[in-house]
Amino acid sequence: MxxxxxxxxxxxxxxxxxxxxxxxxxxxxxxxxxxxxxxxVSFWKISCHVCKDLIYIAFDYDSCQYVSAANNYGFPTDDEQKRYYGEDFVEIAFQDLKIVLKHVSRLCFTNDDSIDNTTCFINLLKSEECIKAQEIEFTRIPFNAVVSILPIFDSQALDYMVLLFAKSDPIEQFERITYLDQWKNAKNLRLYVSKLETSMLNMFHFENFSIGKMSNFPVEMAVKIRDDLITKSTFHSCSIEFDTSNSNPIDIAKTFKPEYNGGNKFNFEYSNNLYKFRIKYDFALFILKLRPSHETYSHIFD
Missing domain, CATH: 1.20.1280 (Monooxygenase)
Structure with missing residues (x-):
């Protein structure tokens, strides 16, 4: 034995x-x-997708399905032994997930739009002392829950965050998340939230960040980006998606190129005497990149 x-x-x-x-x-x-x-037990990436009667967990390139006894469906799989049925399928799934949380580089969690089945996941994270993941991706986890579980992650290890909040999620107190060390120390961010104009300055410490889709992108913020953000030696790139019905792309172009007289789509180079940038706007997406591009991070926004 x-x-x-x-x-x-x-x-x-x-x-x-x-x-x-x-x-x-x-x-x-x-x-x-x-x-x-x-x-x-170490994995590079763990992805967990929670539905009403099914939890799908991918451990790197291998996957398991945990299905309610009342349902006999799931994602396509060639290996039926990877399915676990039973009334306690949620508990079984999250017990397996708990085993590997301390040894994962990237953790992704997606909650189905039609349900709120995140309680077990939140309680699971709260039971851990410290998770040393380098990257996290949370999709449709309530904002208040994200604020409560982020401190569980090692603020010195966490480098990259993807946060997608539901449209109905009230995040009027968004500043709460910006006080956390995990937010302050991370270098890369993808954020999906609409009303963020007053909190956007809290993005300026990131080396790379992407925001979509903002309800408004005021010219005043473009000026702040020009005069503050891109003067920082640590800044590499950003992309901002916004509603064009509330913002004028031409006014934004003139912020960086006063003589600009083109149309709503533009792509030109801008220099602030310290660095050169490529500024682009196309289909409601404003992109600003440091040139030459930093290959270490370019894959995040390309």
Missing amino acids: LLNLPLDVVNLVLEKMEPKDLLRSRKVCRTLRTTVDKFG
Whole structure:
């Protein structure tokens, strides 16, 4: 039996096993579960999609489906052994997720639009002392919940955040999230929220950020970007999607190029004597990039 071998040999065996096999092996017995948990199960990316009667979790390139006993459906899969049925499918899914939270680089969570099934996920995160993920992506998690669970992530490790809030989510107190160290220390951000004009200055510390879709992009903010944001040595790029019915793209172009006399679509170079930038507007998307582009981050916004 594996556990009868010397500990060094056991660890060598565990090192050769795929993460998905480690997860399965810990279900064999209590002793093996403890051994695997001490060894750790590491994944680069974990994606969790929560629906009413189904939870889909992808561990890197492997996936599991946890389905309510009342339903026999799910995402397409060639391996029926990866499906778990039962009334307690939610608990089973999140127990499996909890095992690997401490050893994941990118964590993605998506909640179905028609339900609020995030309580178990929020409680799961709150039960952890510190999660050292470098990247997180939260889709349709209530704003107040995001504010409460972000402090659980290691503020020194977290580098990249994707936050997509539901249109109906009230976030009048958006500044609350900007006080968190996780927000202050991260370098890259994708944010999907409409009413953000008064809080946009809190984006200026990011090296790269993307916002969509703002209800309004005032000329005053374009001036602030020109005179403040792009003078920072740490800034690389930003893209801002906004409603053109409340903003005039030509006025924004003239902020950077007073002699501009073209149409609503533009693409030109701008220099502030410190750096050169490529400024582009097309189909309600304003893009500003430092030139030459920084290849380390360019994939996020290209």
